[in-house]
Amino acid sequence: MTVQVAVNQTGRKSKESVDPQKAEAVRRELDKLRVRLLDITKRNNLISFRHGKSSVRVVDGDHEAIYKNLLAGEELPFTFVPEPDQGYIDELGEKPSSVSFAKELGWSTSNRSC
Numbered sequence: 001m002t003v004q005v006a007v008n009q010t011g012r013k014s015k016e017s018v019d020p021q022k023a024e025a026v027r028r029e030l031d032k033l034r035v036r037l038l039d040i041t042k043r044n045n046l047i048s049f050r051h052g053k054s055s056v057r058v059v060d061g062d063h064e065a066i067y068k069n070l071l072a073g074e075e076l077p078f079t080f081v082p083e084p085d086q087g088y089i090d091e092l093g094e095k096p097s098s099v100s101f102a103k104e105l106g107w108s109t110s111n112r113s114c
Contacts, residue, residue, distance in 0.1 A: 059099065060107035081107070 042048040051057050058066065059081070069076055081098040082105075089095050099109050 057099065059102045059109040081105070 040047060056078075066076060081102045084092075084096060084101055096104065102109055
């Protein structure tokens with residue numbers, strides 16, 4: 001559907017008459033697009049993010065400094081959370097997650113679920 005807009009001699013835009021049914025159809029479609037753009041359900045990975053094999057979890061880091069370094073194109077050194085020794089794993093009964101072990105080491109983490 002196209003809406004014709006005319007420019008009069010003063011340079012101002014004036015709307016020509018628009019079919020109300022067509023206008024309502026356009027409004028409905030815009031509302032559908034708005035909902036898709038503002039998806040706040042768990043389908044939106046920016047809201048419902050889960051760490052996976054292809055993500056890097058940063059613990060005990062200054063997030064603002066990291067962000068500034070990334071914007072500046074600087075390299076970022078990373079120290080990986082070490083593997084717990086077998087005695088620790090045996091004592092615990094299972095291998096802890098990296099976040100849990102980082103907390104055990106006294107490293108600050110931003111993950112509140114562990």
